[in-house]
Amino acid sequence: MTGLILENVEKFYGSACAVTDVNLHLPQGKLVCFLGPSGCGKTTLLRMIAGLETITSGEIRLDGEDVSHTPAHERNFGMVFQSLALFPHMTVGENIAYPLKLRGVDKAAQKARVTELLAMIQLQQMVDRPVAKLSGGQRQRVAIARAIASHPKLLLLDEPLSALDAKLRESMQVEIRQLQKQLNITTILVTHDQREAMTMADIVVVLGEHRVQQVGTPIEIYRNPANAFVADFIGSGNIFAAKALGGGRVQLPAGDALDVPISDTIKAGAEIRMLVRPEDLQLSRSDAAAVNRLNGTVTFIRDIGATIETTVDCGGVSLTALSTPNQSLGLNVGHPVSVTIPAEACRVLSA
Amino acid sequence: MSQKIRRSQPLLPGETGRFAAILSGVILFLAVTPILTMIVMSFSGSANLDFPPSSYSLQWYKAAWQTFVSPDESDVLSLGKAMTTSLMVACLTMIFATLIAVPASYALTRCEFRGKAFAMQLMSLPLVFPMVVLGLALLLVFDSLPFQLNTSRLVIAHVILALPFVIKNCTASMMTIGSEVEEAAQMLGASPTRAIVDVVVPLMKSGILAGMLLAFIVSFNEFTVTYFLYNIDVMTVPIWMYSRTVSSLDPTVFSFAVLIVLIDFVLIWALEKLVGEGGVSF
Numbered sequence: 001m002t003g004l005i006l007e008n009v010e011k012f013y014g015s016a017c018a019v020t021d022v023n024l025h026l027p028q029g030k031l032v033c034f035l036g037p038s039g040c041g042k043t044t045l046l047r048m049i050a051g052l053e054t055i056t057s058g059e060i061r062l063d064g065e066d067v068s069h070t071p072a073h074e075r076n077f078g079m080v081f082q083s084l085a086l087f088p089h090m091t092v093g094e095n096i097a098y099p100l101k102l103r104g105v106d107k108a109a110q111k112a113r114v115t116e117l118l119a120m121i122q123l124q125q126m127v128d129r130p131v132a133k134l135s136g137g138q139r140q141r142v143a144i145a146r147a148i149a150s151h152p153k154l155l156l157l158d159e160p161l162s163a164l165d166a167k168l169r170e171s172m173q174v175e176i177r178q179l180q181k182q183l184n185i186t187t188i189l190v191t192h193d194q195r196e197a198m199t200m201a202d203i204v205v206v207l208g209e210h211r212v213q214q215v216g217t218p219i220e221i222y223r224n225p226a227n228a229f230v231a232d233f234i235g236s237g238n239i240f241a242a243k244a245l246g247g248g249r250v251q252l253p254a255g256d257a258l259d260v261p262i263s264d265t266i267k268a269g270a271e272i273r274m275l276v277r278p279e280d281l282q283l284s285r286s287d288a289a290a291v292n293r294l295n296g297t298v299t300f301i302r303d304i305g306a307t308i309e310t311t312v313d314c315g316g317v318s319l320t321a322l323s324t325p326n327q328s329l330g331l332n333v334g335h336p337v338s339v340t341i342p343a344e345a346c347r348v349l350s351a
Numbered sequence: 352m353s354q355k356i357r358r359s360q361p362l363l364p365g366e367t368g369r370f371a372a373i374l375s376g377v378i379l380f381l382a383v384t385p386i387l388t389m390i391v392m393s394f395s396g397s398a399n400l401d402f403p404p405s406s407y408s409l410q411w412y413k414a415a416w417q418t419f420v421s422p423d424e425s426d427v428l429s430l431g432k433a434m435t436t437s438l439m440v441a442c443l444t445m446i447f448a449t450l451i452a453v454p455a456s457y458a459l460t461r462c463e464f465r466g467k468a469f470a471m472q473l474m475s476l477p478l479v480f481p482m483v484v485l486g487l488a489l490l491l492v493f494d495s496l497p498f499q500l501n502t503s504r505l506v507i508a509h510v511i512l513a514l515p516f517v518i519k520n521c522t523a524s525m526m527t528i529g530s531e532v533e534e535a536a537q538m539l540g541a542s543p544t545r546a547i548v549d550v551v552v553p554l555m556k557s558g559i560l561a562g563m564l565l566a567f568i569v570s571f572n573e574f575t576v577t578y579f580l581y582n583i584d585v586m587t588v589p590i591w592m593y594s595r596t597v598s599s600l601d602p603t604v605f606s607f608a609v610l611i612v613l614i615d616f617v618l619i620w621a622l623e624k625l626v627g628e629g630g631v632s633f
Contacts, residue, residue, distance in 0.1 A: 052534050072537045073546075085535035089553045098549075099539035150540065 002028040002063050004049070004154060004186060009058035011044055017210050018044040022058070024205060024215065031180050031187045033197040036207035037233065043158060045207070046190045050156050051075050062153060078147030078185075079156040082163070084139055086131040092118070092142050093127040099150040117145040120179070137168050144176065148183065155180070155187040161196065173199045194234055198222070206230050222277075228349045231275045238278065239349070240317045244270045250348075254315025258292050260346040273349040280345035281321035283310060284338045285329055292341045294319075298331050312339050386612060393605035400602070415606040430607070433591035437571055440502060440587060444509040444570035445563050448517045451510070452562055456521035457551065461530065475515045485511075486579030493580065501585045508580055509570040516569060517562035524558025525551075557625065564622045568615060 003026050010020040019041030026032045034042040047053040049060060051072030060068045067075055086095055093114050100110045118124045121141035131139060140160065147155060157176070161169045177200045180187045191197055197204050198218040206213040206221060206229075213233075214226040225231035231239055242250040242258070246268030251257050258274075266272060287295050296314035303309075308328060311320045319339055331337060362368055367375075388402060396406030419430050458464075459471060477485065486508075493504045500507075528551060536546035552559070574589040581590050588611065596604050 050538060052537070071542075072534070073540050073542050075538075076540065077538060079535065079538040081531045081535055083529060083531045085529070085531040087532060087536075087550055089550075089556075098536070102540040102545070146539065156538075 003030075004188075005059075005061045006049075007059045007061070009045070009048065009060060010056050011041070011048060011053065012056045019207070019210050021211050024212065026186060026188065026203070028063075028186050029184045030202040031177065031189060031200055032203045032205060033201035034188060034190045034205050034207055035194060035197040035201075035233075036192065036213075038192055040207045041210050042190045042192075042207045046156055046158055046188060049154070049188065050077055050079055075154075076150060076152050077154040077156055078150070078152035080140075080143045080147050080158065080160040082159045084143040084160065084163075086139060086143055086146070088130070088132055090131070091127065092123065092129050092131060092134070095131060095142060096146045096149050098146065103150060113149060117149060121145050136164050137172060140164065140172055141175075144179070148185065152185070155185050157187065157189040159190055159192070161191075162193075169196070170199075176200065206233065208233060224347065225275065225349070228273055228275075231347070231349055236278055236320065238274075238276045238281070238319045240274055240319075242272055242274050244268055244272055250274065252294075252315065252317055254317065256294055256315065258341060258346065259343045260348060261343060262348050266348065275347040275349055276319070276341055276345055278309065278320045278322035280342060281319060282340040282342070283312070283321050283323060283327075283329055283331070284340065287336065287338055290340065292343055294339045294341070296337060296339060298333050298335045298337055301331065301333060310337075312337055314339060389605050389608050389612075392602055393609045395602045395605075411602040411606045414603045415610075418603065430588070430591060433586045433588050436502065436505075436585055437587040437589075440505045440509060441567045441570040443502075443506045444513050445566040447506065447510045448513040448566040449559060449563050452514060452517035452521045453552070453555070453559060456518050456525045456555075456558075457547065459518070459522055460525040474518050477512050478515050482575035483579075486576040489576065490579045501582065504580050505577060505585060505587070508576050509566075509573055512573060512576060513566035513569040516565040520558045520562040520565065521555060522558075524555045528554045560625045561622055564618055564625070568618050572611075572615065 004024075005026075006022050006024040009022040011018040012020075022045060034045060036042045044053060048055050051067070051070060055068055058068070059066060087098065090098065096114045096117055097110045100113055105113070114127065115124070118127060121144065123138060123141060123145075126134065126138065126142075131142060134142065143160065160176075161172050164172060173196055176189075189197075189200060201218055203215065204218050204221050205215050208229045214221055214230045216224075221230060221234055225234060225237075228239065231237050240252070242252055244262060244266050245251050245257060248259055248262055249257050250260050250262065250272065260274065262272075284293075294314040294317075296312040296319070298310060299313045299318070300311040301308065302311075306324075308323050308325060309320055310323065310331060311318060319341075321339060329337070392400070392402060392404065393411055394407045394409070395404035395411065396408035397404055455474070459467065459474075489504070489508050489511075493500055532550050532554070533543075533546045536550045537543060541549055571587075572589060573587070574593065577587050577590055578593075581587065586594075588607075592604050592607055
């Protein structure tokens with residue numbers, strides 16, 4: 001089977017668990033994002049794949065070959081570090097040629113490959129520049145060029161964009177994604193920025209509390225979070241407690257009932273948690289009773305120009321709705337308002 | 352009557368008042384007075400050690416030159432031979448201290464091991480240990496050996512004395528090297544040893560050079576410990592000067608001293624040049 005396979009991989013520092021029970025299959029040519037809050041073990045997992053960290057147990061296989069205990073320098077994986085880790089005593093060209101020099105590639109071929117890579121990252125004139133004389137984005141590109149110079153089997157990116165300012169980061173995300181598709185190289189990106197993950201990834205692996213919480217495409221993760229952790233971590237969501245009534249209905253703490261797509265396996269009377277995304281909520285001034293309509297009071301408005309976030313208190317359940325300025329109802333804090341929750345937008349969370 | 356405009360602006364951090372400037376001037380002057388006195392004395396025209404000299408001449412420099420090119424039969428050892436020994440010992444000290452200090456400082460910064468704090472303290476022990484006691488102790492050790500060491504025992508003693516300085520400088524530059532560059536080299540295909548040679552050592556260069564020069568200077572100027580260990584065949588320049596001063600105190604030694612100060616001055620200047628601002632720790 002091609003691609004990278006992780007089987008029951010775990011890492012303990014003494015008795016402290018860094019990451020456990022990791023079973024993943026990363027298909028060849030895909031960009032996979034390890035997404036999670038800081039301290040969830042995502043960097044540890046990447047470093048284990050890189051060979052910079054030993055694995056406590058489990059197996060890592062690449063294209064069927066067990067690499068669990070291969071030293072880092074024999075794996076031929078490209079890696080871009082958070083600090084980029086360019087060699088300050090070498091020029092741009094020497095940095096990129098370093099992996100080729102180590103492999104005994106002859107001088108002419110080294111030069112050709114460096115020229116080719118510099119053309120790819122559009123820094124042809126910079127070959128003899130010391131790396132200290134480059135801007136943040138240029139350094140970023142050099143680090144990527146160096147990582148792929150020896151045609152690695154896997155490209156590992158450890159939060160490489162975190163040092164850049166927001167605008168440059170967004171354009172680098174697109175650039176890296178295009179480069180990755182062009183080279184068709186299996187890539188793992190570690191990030192805590194879900195926007196970055198959504199922009200770049202084919203597959204998102206959500207990590208939390210030292211284990212894998214969900215694996216899926218970005219839209220699956222967003223639309224169908226597997227549990228409360230993923231629902232809470234990805235995007236902003238309204239998560240609230242409810243009680244199953246049976247027959248596709250749930251009851252909120254204040255007594256209102258909602259129609260929701262709830263599976264029959266959840267028995268009537270069970271305590272559950274619901275997720276509704278802010279953009280799915282509809283606000284209206286009318287207080288006429290309707291299906292899935294709750295009445296409440298506006299408690300906070302965040303108007304950031306492009307979007308308006310309105311927080312409404314509906315009998316103890318705080319719901320945040322996202323609307324665009326042209327849908328604005330001209331509400332103020334304290335105004336009464338109705339919130340409609342479309343049944344198909346509700347997700348019942350398993351925990 | 353026009354009122355004088357008084358500047359009553361408070362001093363900003365980094366600015367100094369007149370008092371502070373005068374005080375630092377006085378302290379600096381006190382620090383260089385011995386060296387200035389010595390330089391003046393070396394140009395003395397009289398045959399005694401009166402200060403200030405009644406007349407000035409280059410006679411002691413001529414005498415010093417004479418001693419150097421055609422040593423007296425009465426001299427126990429020629430200055431030329433002492434100079435050769437000094438340079439050889441200083442160079443060997445420099446080489447060995449560096450060869451020990453580079454791996455040691457790598458281990459002290461990168462590796463975690465039991466007794467690391469203790470090892471670090473042990474390294475700086477020669478800085479606080481009384482020199483006389485150290486000299487005596489080394490003499491006892493070398494005399495109890497079944498074989499005779501001459502130049503090498505000076506080198507061993509000097510390496511011990513120079514090591515704290517070299518390790519301190521190497522460690523300081525090692526601290527600035529993140530472990531990620533080393534890991535990056537490994538990811539690119541360098542074995543751990545190759546990564547150290549290709550990446551860590553070049554980045555430590557300024558610290559290593561500073562340490563090497565300091566080791567040279569420490570060894571070249573060392574007196575107390577050497578005094579216990581020298582013998583008639585192996586004598587360094589400071590010992591030679593001392594024995595000459597004891598036997599016949601004339602301003603010739605001052606001329607030599609000026610030369611030695613010049614050598615040290617050039618070395619320290621080179622050091623600052625090599626390492627740049629704030630790089631050297633003594």
